[in-house]
Amino acid sequence: MTAQPTDIATYNFAYLDEQTKRMIRRAILKGIAIPGYQVPFASREMPMPYGWGTGGVQVTASIIGPDDVLKVIDQGADDTTNAVSIRAFFKKVANVAVTTDTAAATIIQTRHRIPEHPLTAGQVLVYQVPIPEPLRFLEPRETETRKMHALEEYGLMHVKLYEDIAKHGRIATTYAYPVKVEGRYVMDPSPTPKFDNPKMHRSPALQLFGAGREKRIYAVPPFTDVVSLDFEDHPFEVQTFDQPCALCAAENVYLDEVILDDHGGHMFVCSDTDYCEKRRADGHRGHLAPETDLAPGNMEPAR
Amino acid sequence: MDIAAQSIEGGFADPVFNAQTVFRAVMDAMARPGTVQPLPALARPPAPFSATSGAIALALCDNDTPLWLDPALHASAAIGSWLGFHTGAPLANTSADAHFAFVATPAEMMALDGFSQGTQDYPDRSTTLVLQVGDLVSGTPLLLEGPGIETNATIAPAQMPRHFVEQWKQNNKRFPRGVDIVLATSEGVACLPRTTRIKTMGA
Numbered sequence: 001m002t003a004q005p006t007d008i009a010t011y012n013f014a015y016l017d018e019q020t021k022r023m024i025r026r027a028i029l030k031g032i033a034i035p036g037y038q039v040p041f042a043s044r045e046m047p048m049p050y051g052w053g054t055g056g057v058q059v060t061a062s063i064i065g066p067d068d069v070l071k072v073i074d075q076g077a078d079d080t081t082n083a084v085s086i087r088a089f090f091k092k093v094a095n096v097a098v099t100t101d102t103a104a105a106t107i108i109q110t111r112h113r114i115p116e117h118p119l120t121a122g123q124v125l126v127y128q129v130p131i132p133e134p135l136r137f138l139e140p141r142e143t144e145t146r147k148m149h150a151l152e153e154y155g156l157m158h159v160k161l162y163e164d165i166a167k168h169g170r171i172a173t174t175y176a177y178p179v180k181v182e183g184r185y186v187m188d189p190s191p192t193p194k195f196d197n198p199k200m201h202r203s204p205a206l207q208l209f210g211a212g213r214e215k216r217i218y219a220v221p222p223f224t225d226v227v228s229l230d231f232e233d234h235p236f237e238v239q240t241f242d243q244p245c246a247l248c249a250a251e252n253v254y255l256d257e258v259i260l261d262d263h264g265g266h267m268f269v270c271s272d273t274d275y276c277e278k279r280r281a282d283g284h285r286g287h288l289a290p291e292t293d294l295a296p297g298n299m300e301p302a303r
Numbered sequence: 304m305d306i307a308a309q310s311i312e313g314g315f316a317d318p319v320f321n322a323q324t325v326f327r328a329v330m331d332a333m334a335r336p337g338t339v340q341p342l343p344a345l346a347r348p349p350a351p352f353s354a355t356s357g358a359i360a361l362a363l364c365d366n367d368t369p370l371w372l373d374p375a376l377h378a379s380a381a382i383g384s385w386l387g388f389h390t391g392a393p394l395a396n397t398s399a400d401a402h403f404a405f406v407a408t409p410a411e412m413m414a415l416d417g418f419s420q421g422t423q424d425y426p427d428r429s430t431t432l433v434l435q436v437g438d439l440v441s442g443t444p445l446l447l448e449g450p451g452i453e454t455n456a457t458i459a460p461a462q463m464p465r466h467f468v469e470q471w472k473q474n475n476k477r478f479p480r481g482v483d484i485v486l487a488t489s490e491g492v493a494c495l496p497r498t499t500r501i502k503t504m505g506a
Contacts (some may be wrong), residue, residue, distance in 0.1 A: 013319045022365050024324045026402075029363075030427040032333045033483045033496035035450050063330065065323045121335075150423040164471045182450055182498065184479065204453075206334045221334045221451040221498075 005253060014061040015093040019043055024217065025064040028208060031219035036181030037149070038216040039131050046212065053086060054212030056109050056128035063208070064090065064107060065126060069097045071105035076113035076254065076271030083111070100274050112175075114196040116253050116275040119205035127190045129211040132218065134178045134188040154186045157229060165234055174239065179226045186229070187218065195238045195254045200226040245270045246288040248279035313347030315361055325362035329485060332494040337447045337456025339439055340342035341491040349381035353406045353435045355487035357385075360433070364403055366391040371401035371418075371430070375408045383493035401430045409434040410462045415470045418482050429497075430465045433485045437461040439493055444467075449499040458493055460486050471501050 012018065020042075027041040046054040055118040064070065070090050072163050074082040086109060087098050099105050109126040131137075135145045138156045148154065150286060157178055164172045177194035189200060190209060190221040200207065200220060207220040220226060230236035244251045246267035253275065255268040267288050268277035280289065315321035326448075328340040348357030364370060370392045376382050379494055395401035398417050406412050412434075421429035430447035436442070442461040445468070463471065474481045474497060 013323075018319060018322065019365055021322070021326075022363055023367065025330070026363055026368070027427070028330060029333050029431070030429075031482070032330065032451075033498065034426050034479050035498065037426060037479060040425075063323075063327065065327060066320065146424050206330075219334075221496075223453045224450040 011069035011093050013066075013094055014064050014090070015047075016044065016058065016061045020058075021062045021164050021295075023109075024058055027217045028059065028062065029282050031208070031217050031220050032206070035220050036185030036187040036218060038211075038218045041215055041217050043212045043215040048085070048089075051110070051130065052082060053128035054279065055088075055210030055214075055217070056212075057086060057089070058112070058128050058212060059126050060107060060109050060209035061094070063126075064094055064096060066094070066096065068106045069104055069110045071099050071102060071274075072110075073108065073113055073115065073272075073274075074111045074257065075256070076115070077273045079212055079273060102272075102274055106123050111256070112191050112193075113200045113271060116250075116270070116272040117278075119203055121204040123205040125203075125205050125207045127192075127207065129188070129190040129209045130213070130218070131176075132188055132190075132209065132211040132214050132216040134176075134186050149185060152154070152184065154180075157186055158231075161229060161231070161234075165231070169229065171234055171236075174301060177236075178229050179191060181220055182225050182230060183227075187220075187226075193239060193254055194228065194236075197226070197228045197236070198238065202226075227282075235270045241268060243268055244286060245279075246286040248284045248289065249275045249286040250276065250279055264290075278285060306381050306384060309349045309381040310388045313357070313385065314389045315319055315345055315358075318361075321416045322360070322362040325358045328361060328492050329362070329494065332485070332492045333451075333483070333496055334450045335456075336359075336449065336494055336496060336499040337452055337458050339458070339488075339491050339493045344489070348385050349379060351375055351379070351435075352382045352385070352405070353407070353487055353489065355489060355492060356407075356433045356435050356485075359485060359487060360386060360403070360405065361389055363431075364390040364392040366393065368402040369393050369395035369400050371395045371398045371404040373404070373406040373408060373412055375411075376405055398430070402432050406432060406434045408462070409436060409464050410463050414463070415464070415474055415482055420477055420480040420482065421478065426481070429480065429482055431483050433487055434460075434463075436463065436486050436488055438488050438490070439486065446502040447495075447499050448468065448502065449496075451496070452499070453503075458486075459466070460488075460493070468501050471495070475500055 027039045072083040072087040074080040102115040176191045228236040256271045332340040344354035346357040418430035442459045444459040447456045484495040486493045
């Protein structure tokens with residue numbers, strides 16, 4: 001490889017060309033105006049495979065500006081492959097500041113979690129969505145699901161939840177749990193654990209959803225009602241954990257199980273790495289936490 | 304200045320970043336109806352097309368988006384050629400074909416239901432109206448509620464269309480169909496997406 005820096009192709013700011021950005025921006029505005037409705041858009045090929053967050057990347061690329069501070073999480077973690085590579089992508093093509101600190105970010109692109117730290121007005125949460133259509137596994141035909149949304153015909157979804165109860169005695173859906181937005185559209189919150197559904201309800205942050213392969217963008221404006229579907233006698237419930245985080249002793253947060261050995265040893269730790277690190281920096285210690293912690297900001301410089 | 308020069312000058316000085324600035328202001332205004340998002344004068348279109356609505360046209364319109372201009376804007380050949388040069392957007396044959404409609408004199412505009420409302424299957428195929436209003440404080444106060452608004456918000460846009468509150472109620476009733484409105488003033492933009500409900504003061 002003899003390529004000099006000057007030989008490297010230069011891209012437009014944030015990778016996408018301007019016409020693509022305009023098209024996506026128009027779709028975002030319609031999505032905000034019709035909360036929960038999936039706006040079709042002409043999704044582009046991105047320099048990463050479908051399933052790696054091409055929808056979220058296109059949404060982020062269309063809204064991001066030089067003053068933004070970007071955080072990217074993958075299942076709550078800032079330091080896994082998907083998060084690291086998308087963060088590096090935007091550092092390269094948009095030269096924006098990046099951070100792992102939830103409170104410092106203006107745009108947070110997420111794969112399947114909502115940060116534990118409460119979001120604030122002015123922040124934008126961008127979800128990577130694999131299957132945007134909540135009715136797709138019940139009705140494979142797009143023509144039919146479109147009609148069902150048009151007619152607000154969501155009986156099938158309630159039948160599905162009822163069948164859960166008939167089979168398992170409870171609603172067994174634990175992620176991608178369907179929600180109704182502002183009393184009209186049933187929406188897939190992307191495969192977030194249902195633990196995060198209540199955080200979407202009347203969130204002060206703008207929530208944008210991008211599905212690259214399925215070519216759909218949808219949105220939930222701030223302070224919008226997002227209600228998880230349920231029944232009077234089987235109300236919606238979130239997961240609970242019978243032990244706190246093994247590293248930071250946090251309770252009422254979403255925990256991941258980590259296997260420690262091949263003899264059944266395991267521990268439960270915060271899925272939100274930023275939240276867990278901040279708590280440990282504040283001196284909280286779980287029962288498996290090391291005596292001395294890693295230096296804060298150990299992953300990569302924020303800017 | 305002749306028409307040829309007028310149609311070429313007055314575009315974005317920095318197209319990529321100016322377009323992003325304008326879009327973020329409109330996005331934030333759409334997400335938080337009733338708030339005014341400040342916007343510097345980034346475009347200089349021929350009069351009576353305002354700097355703010357001209358900037359919105361440059362940021363959002365291209366050859367995929369047929370435009371409709373109200374009679375005040377349509378009368379000026381310079382505006383048509385300015386939009387043609389900078390955006391490449393065609394003019395819509397009728398208001399119902401338009402993706403965006405630019406209105407310089409909202410007080411005289413046609414009824415909101417004359418624009419594309421989208422369909423029940425595709426409610427996104429509707430017209431976005433950009434209304435040039437003098438300011439957002441001197442008109443009849445509108446008490447707003449709906450998505451994007453924590454409790455309620457108030458704006459008082461001047462020179463709004465006739466019977467606007469009644470027309471807007473009908474627009475609300477068509478949900479998910481309906482038009483969305485961007486109010487463009489010299490200070491910035493405010494939005495009324497179709498989900499925003501208006502309660503008149505004292506009512």
